[in-house]
Structures are given as structure tokens and as C-alpha cells.
Amino acid sequence: MSQYVGRLGRRSPAAPSRLRLHRRPRRVAMLSVHTSPLHQPGTGDAGGMNVYIVELAQRLAAINIEVEIFTRATSGDLPPTVQLAPGVLVRHVDAGPYEGLAKEDLPAQLCAFTHGVMQAWAGHRPGHYDLVHSHYWLSGHVGWLAAQRWGVPLVHAMHTMAKVKNANLADGDTPEPAARVIGETQIVAAADRLIANTAEEADELVRHYAADLAKVAVVHPGVNLDRFRPFPQGMFPGDPGALGPGDAQAARSAARARLGLPQDALIPLFAGRIQPLKAPDVLLRAVAVLLDTRPELRPNIVVPVVGGPSGSGLAKPEGLQKLAARLGIADVVRFRPPVGQEQLADWFRAASVLVMPSYSESFGLVAIEAQAAGTPVLAAAVGGLPVAVRDGVTGFLVQGHHPGAYARVLGRFADEPSLSGRMGAAAARHAQSFGWDTAAAATADVYTAATQSHRRRVRSQHG
Incomplete structure (x- = not known):
């Protein structure tokens, strides 16, 4: 260890x-x-x-x-x-x-x-x-x-x-x-x-x-490797650690069909407690920057925020919704309440990338769960996240919390549709060592x- x-x-x-x-x-x-x-x-x-x-x-x-x-x-x-x-x-x-x-x-x-x-x-x-x-x-x-x-x-x-x-x-x-x-x-x-x-x-x-x-x-x-895997149990008989990019893409497509999400969209996901420490606002600001510079992406992006207010976020439980409206991106953001572990695994599978711009994380368990489900992670280089995420292999680590830096990485996922599958396959292999x-x-x-x-x-x- x-x-x-x-x-x-x-x-x-x-x-x-x-x-x-x-x-x-x-x-x-x-x-x-x-x-x-x-x-x-x-x-x-x-x-x-x-x-x-x-x-x-x-x-x-x-x-x-x-x-x-x-x-x-x-x-x-x-x-x-x-x-x-x-x-x-x-x-x-x-x-x-x-x-x-x-x-x-x-x-x-x-x-x-x-x-x-x-x-x-x-x-x-x-x-x-x-x-x-x-x-x-x-x-x-x-x-x-x-x-x-x-x-x-x-x-x-x-x-x-x-x-x-x-x-x-x-x-x-x-x-x-x-x-x-x-x-x-x-x-x-x-x-x-x-x-x-x-x-x-x-x-x-x-x-x-x-x-x-x-x-x-x-x-x-x-990470619960039986629950967090690219395909639900019984749907893919192979070893998740042997997943290929095509398999990861097929898993993503199936999860999107189950959740009613568009097949070809760029889907950056936030999943967790909604509070300043977790910085979901950085994701929303990054999406706003991306759409300001590349408005042609708007019809093809969905930003799910799965979680509920917590900690100091309880003081302004509607703060994130109001921020989305002020940024002019309320039409692409979908707020969802917390879900059980099985459905959370499906949200991970469906995403193009999990975004974790946290200011502090002792480890970042969600990052390993997403990777085990075959999804790359875009995270702040803080706390345990550099251990959880292999920069450039299973996702990307960003120094600091400037929305523009996150927007640039999201732009890469938009420009290279195969990137999610390629990194997702590597992420699933990486997660196997965290049982x-x-x-x-x-x-x-x-x-x-x-x-x-x-x-x-x-x-x-x-x-």
C-alpha cells in the first residue's frame, strides 16, 4: 500500500x-x-x-x-x-x-x-x-x-x-x-x-x-467492483479489466438508453453533495465558458448534476440552479436528486466524463467508482485525487479551479468522441486494483x- x-x-x-x-x-x-x-x-x-x-x-x-x-x-x-x-x-x-x-x-x-x-x-x-x-x-x-x-x-x-x-x-x-x-x-x-x-x-x-x-x-x-462496472452484472461476461474502447462505448450507449439521454451528446457529470467544497459551480462556469466560445455545441451537451445540498450549501439550496440561470445554461443543466448505488453506477456509465473540481478530497471515492464503471474523470489535482486518477491515462487533473482550464478539457472530449471510450477502458483496468x-x-x-x-x-x- x-x-x-x-x-x-x-x-x-x-x-x-x-x-x-x-x-x-x-x-x-x-x-x-x-x-x-x-x-x-x-x-x-x-x-x-x-x-x-x-x-x-x-x-x-x-x-x-x-x-x-x-x-x-x-x-x-x-x-x-x-x-x-x-x-x-x-x-x-x-x-x-x-x-x-x-x-x-x-x-x-x-x-x-x-x-x-x-x-x-x-x-x-x-x-x-x-x-x-x-x-x-x-x-x-x-x-x-x-x-x-x-x-x-x-x-x-x-x-x-x-x-x-x-x-x-x-x-x-x-x-x-x-x-x-x-x-x-x-x-x-x-x-x-x-x-x-x-x-x-x-x-x-x-x-x-x-x-x-x-x-x-x-x-x-x-470500490464495489460488482456494482460499479462498465456493464450491469450479467450483461457482459468478460473481465472489466480487459475492457476495450469499443466495449466502453457500447456500455455508455446502453446506459444512455436506459436513462433517456441523447446518444451522441457530450455529457459531463457532477455527482455528489452540493456544497462549495465540492465546487459544482466550477463545472457550470466551465460549461458557460465552453458554450460562449463554441455556441455550436449547445444542442449537443447535457450537464447532469446528481446530488443534494449539504454542509454550507444548505444555506442556499437553490444557489446552483440560480447560477445556471445567471450563466445562461439552465437549458442544458439537469438537476437530479441523490440516487441509490445501482442507479448511480448507470449515471457514471452514461457520462462522457465525471467532473470533480473539489477544493479538498481526502481520497475521492466517487472518482474510483466512475472509473470502475468505465468513465474517465476530470478532477482538481488536490488531496487523494492524483492517486485515484492517472493523469492523461484514465482522466485529466487540473491545477486550480479556473473554469477556463476545465472548459479546455471538456472541449477535447467534444472534439474527440473516441476519447471517452479509450480513457474509459483504461479507467476500468485501473480501478480493478481498488477492491x-x-x-x-x-x-x-x-x-x-x-x-x-x-x-x-x-x-x-x-x-
């Missing part, structure tokens, strides 16, 4: 299986305070992290690591527990009012959430949980307390970092508060292991938060290393 993983003291392949099983946790308490794995990605605070938690938990269960996911109840109708999959249980914790709480209001509810987690633990025999894996800084604070109380290791995944986001703010976006920076610094110091999506994120943990490099492991997120099974196995190794170091630390304290 990375140079950082080697610092975890990973087992050699010849290590006895009995030793591996002894050191691997049997049951993990996974914490996701602010967003439920059961929520629809693409709106509110639900996004790539939701997909990450669901897919990782299922793959961990498949290798005999049970996962119980604690999340905040957002409705009084929710059952206390939901069996998400064999070996994966979601626990709904009452903490604050069910509805109307923004993510920024949740720090005040962490005591109540921690109480709910402790209540669930108190109903079990000692040693029920072998490890805590927290996601995002809010969960990290609960995980810190729970791990200390239970005497087990804490593994934490940041997903995003306040200092990194504040250094890359979109115009008009709200900076992350100082309380979050302090909270993240405390979690970095407390965790037995920190999981970073990329080597760059690992560097940022060390540079911005003084993380101990020996505690940082790089594990690339995965969730690989990510789960690497995460299990991190758990093992965290358990070992935790035991050494406990022995030294009592020694």
Missing part, C-alpha cells in the same frame, strides 16, 4: 495462522456519530464516508471480524438495532433531538452519545469489544473515551481534517472552528493507529498534527498492529 504501512510491523507471510488469529480482533466497535451508514449518500452529511463504512464493515465481517456500528438516531421510528449484513450490526444511539441538528451542533451531544455507547457495552460480558475504530473527529472523541474505559486499542480515520480544509476553502465557504482543530489534535495523540487514505494524507497528519509516523498506516479505500477486499485485509493488519502496540504499552505501564 505505502511506505507507511511497513512501519506497522506487519507479519511476514509465513507467520503461523494460529498467531494471526490470536492477534486479530474478533469484534470491533465502529463509531460514526454524525452520519448513519443507512443514509442515502449524496445529500445532507451522507457521502463517501457512509459508503466507506458500509463496504469496509461487510468485508471485515467476511473475514470473521464482527462489526457493530454506533450512529446517532435521527428518527424516533428507528429500531435500536438493524442487522446490515451477516456480522454487521448498526446500533442507533439517542443523543439530542432526532431532527434539525446540524453537524456543527453535534459536539454538544457527544456526552449523550458516549452514554449510549457505554450502556450498550454494559449489557455485555467483559471483553465484548476488542477494538474501537472511529470515523471523523466527532466519533474520535467518543472512541477515545470508550477505548480507555474498555482497555482496548483505538484506531481512527480522519476522512477530512480541519487544517487541510481551511487551507483550501472555496469562495464563501465557512472555515472549520478552532474547537475541531483542538479535538483532532487530541485524537491524533490518543489513537493507537491512524488510518490515512493516501501517503499525502499521512504527510498532512504528521505536518499539521504532529502525528507519530510509526502510528500512521495508509490504506486506500476500495474493498484488499482494503479490508489491510485494515485488519492495522487492527493487528494496533492490538500489539496497545498490549506492549499496557505491559510497560504495569511493568
Whole structure:
């Protein structure tokens, strides 16, 4: 995975299986305070992290690591527990009012959430949980307390970092508060292991938060290769990694027919949460620049925006529609609400290119999903996107957020209709190395290393 993983003291392949099983946790308490794995990605605070938690938990269960996911109840109708999959249980914790709480209001509810987690633990025999894996800084604070109380290791995944986001703010976006920076610094110091999506994120943990490099492991997120593939399952018997340009074009044509989209159109797609951080406005401005310079393209371009308002975007939920009208491109933009994973895969297949002009991305899971579906990606060269996208091979990376730079690349896709098929075939091959099974196995190794170091630390304290 990375140079950082080697610092975890990973087992050699010849290590006895009995030793591996002894050191691997049997049951993990996974914490996701602010967003439920059961929520629809693409709106509110639900996004790539939701997909990450669901897919990782299922793959961990498949290798005999049970996962119980604690999340905040957002409705009084929710059952206390939901069996998400064999070996994966979601626990709904009452903490604050069910509805109307923004993510920024949740720090005040962490005591109540921690109480709910402790209540669930108190109903079990000692040693029920072998490890805590927290996601995002809010969960990290609960995980810190729970791990200390239970005497087990804490593994934490940041997903995003306040200092990194504040250094890359979109115009008009709200900076992350100082309380979050302090909270993240405390979690970095407390965790037995920190999981970073990329080597760059690992560097940022060390540079911005003084993380101990020996505690940082790089594990690339995965993609559901059964769901995100150029053709829906059963429609193409071959290996997606062996897809040719003609196959990619045929997959695109079939998806457009299913979605009622024009066969020969240039279709640059935005899919995700609508907020300044994700910069969907850059795509709209780029399309406006393109059509200003090349008005003959207007009859042959469709710009789908699939997603819902989120974060600071909630303050102006109609802002993007109004921008399209001001730019004079409302006739070519199609706004669609968030969709389920199966239909999202079809939107990826149908697109000429997925456009991700984000100001910050810890990894950019959507970029890998689109590529697995056989679609190239046009993205900002930020965060993990240079890892997710092979510039010039599976898509294009743009420095900065100037609409003209994105318009030039869109013009290339308009001028070279075969470019989507050629790059899409390469993208499908590239994505094959990002399966969730690989990510789960690497995460299990991190758990093992965290358990070992935790035991050494406990022995030294009592020694």
C-alpha cells in the first residue's frame, strides 16, 4: 500500500495462522456519530464516508471480524438495532433531538452519545469489544473515551481534517472552528493507529498534527467492483479489466438508453453533495465558458448534476440552479436528486466524463467508482485525487479551479468522441486494483498492529 504501512510491523507471510488469529480482533466497535451508514449518500452529511463504512464493515465481517456500528438516531421510528449484513450490526444511539441538528451542533451531544455507547457495552460480558475504530473527529472523541474505559486499542480515520480544509476553502465557504482543530489534535495523540487514505494524507497528519509516523498506516479505500462496472452484472461476461474502447462505448450507449439521454451528446457529470467544497459551480462556469466560445455545441451537451445540498450549501439550496440561470445554461443543466448505488453506477456509465473540481478530497471515492464503471474523470489535482486518477491515462487533473482550464478539457472530449471510450477502458483496468477486499485485509493488519502496540504499552505501564 505505502511506505507507511511497513512501519506497522506487519507479519511476514509465513507467520503461523494460529498467531494471526490470536492477534486479530474478533469484534470491533465502529463509531460514526454524525452520519448513519443507512443514509442515502449524496445529500445532507451522507457521502463517501457512509459508503466507506458500509463496504469496509461487510468485508471485515467476511473475514470473521464482527462489526457493530454506533450512529446517532435521527428518527424516533428507528429500531435500536438493524442487522446490515451477516456480522454487521448498526446500533442507533439517542443523543439530542432526532431532527434539525446540524453537524456543527453535534459536539454538544457527544456526552449523550458516549452514554449510549457505554450502556450498550454494559449489557455485555467483559471483553465484548476488542477494538474501537472511529470515523471523523466527532466519533474520535467518543472512541477515545470508550477505548480507555474498555482497555482496548483505538484506531481512527480522519476522512477530512480541519487544517487541510481551511487551507483550501472555496469562495464563501465557512472555515472549520478552532474547537475541531483542538479535538483532532487530541485524537491524533490518543489513537493507537491512524488510518490515512493516501501517503499525502499521512504527510498532512504528521505536518499539521504532529502525528507519530510509526502510528500512521495508509490504506486506500476500495470500490464495489460488482456494482460499479462498465456493464450491469450479467450483461457482459468478460473481465472489466480487459475492457476495450469499443466495449466502453457500447456500455455508455446502453446506459444512455436506459436513462433517456441523447446518444451522441457530450455529457459531463457532477455527482455528489452540493456544497462549495465540492465546487459544482466550477463545472457550470466551465460549461458557460465552453458554450460562449463554441455556441455550436449547445444542442449537443447535457450537464447532469446528481446530488443534494449539504454542509454550507444548505444555506442556499437553490444557489446552483440560480447560477445556471445567471450563466445562461439552465437549458442544458439537469438537476437530479441523490440516487441509490445501482442507479448511480448507470449515471457514471452514461457520462462522457465525471467532473470533480473539489477544493479538498481526502481520497475521492466517487472518482474510483466512475472509473470502475468505465468513465474517465476530470478532477482538481488536490488531496487523494492524483492517486485515484492517472493523469492523461484514465482522466485529466487540473491545477486550480479556473473554469477556463476545465472548459479546455471538456472541449477535447467534444472534439474527440473516441476519447471517452479509450480513457474509459483504461479507467476500468485501473480501478480493478481498488477492491474493498484488499482494503479490508489491510485494515485488519492495522487492527493487528494496533492490538500489539496497545498490549506492549499496557505491559510497560504495569511493568
